[in-house]
Amino acid sequence: MGVKAQTAGDVVCRLKVSDKDSRGSPSWRARYSLQGEKAEHFSIQTDPDTNDGLITLTQPLSFKEVSSLSVIVKNEEPFFYCRVKGRPKHGLWHVDYSRGRSSSFTLVSLPLQTLDRDARVSVMETGPMLEPSELYTCLSEKMVNITAVDADRHDALKFQLMGDAEGQWRLEYNGGSSVRLIKESMAHTGDHTLTIKISDSLGQHSLHSLSVHVCDCQLSENCSVRRKIQINSAAVTAIAVSFMLLLGFSLMMCQIRVNKSPMKFSTNVPQIPESSLSHDLSETDNMIASLIPTEPTLSSCM
Structure with a gap:
């Protein structure tokens, strides 16, 4: 990088970085700092739109003076990495994690190798x-x-x-x-x-x-086919048993109902007093008819 002698206040370099985190998030925004014997002659700020580092000359430099600067770049939010050690059925997962690692490089424009944390965690959670x-x-x-x-x-x-x-x-x-x-x-x-x-x-x-x-394949050549046959046979047996139970329950309910409402049969046989019976077998039919009471009947008129 070349800088004009005896000049100050100008942007002398735009340093580009790349970050795969969500644009505009604290994990994406970069923070720059300078180190070196002439670092006090420069300042660096972050372009909020592009995340570039803008290096500005704040104090004039001597003619043909050669110096080197180191640029340190890190995110606003510290780097976080975790590795899942165990996934218990209950409670929190067991993880190893590290926090606070930063990335640094010289003034030469190099891509910032920042880990995409969200994507990494997603991949790490996918087991065989x-x-x-x-x-x-x-x-x-x-x-x-x-x-x-x-x-x-x-x-x-x-x-x-x-x-x-x-x-x-x-x-x-x-x-x-x-x-x-x-x-x-x-x-x-x-x-x-x-x-x-x-x-x-x-x-x-x-x-x-x-x-x-x-x-035992001696009983069936195909183990899976035999298992399916057993399952089907068990299903048919279960259906037959259910039908028999339902039929027995229905018959039992019918029997209970019959016992609660029994049918009553009665015969109204007229009682003939012994005194009204004639011992004279030679009496006429009219006298016998007069001794035996009869139900009234309705006859049609001719």
């Missing part, structure tokens, strides 16, 4: 994902491969089997992003739920639940 999360295997099979997908594209992944699985399951590293799940002698047929911890090279980790269905 397990694919798939459900497996079917035969009892006779000893090994099955499982794979993890890392959005950060870290090649080296570490797998760890959590919980009490000794004697039933173990992991054997396969290199890269896959691992072998080894079934041992104590693993029985049925459903197993395993918890696997996957870590990347930056120390970020995630816990995943893996469902493993083990069946």
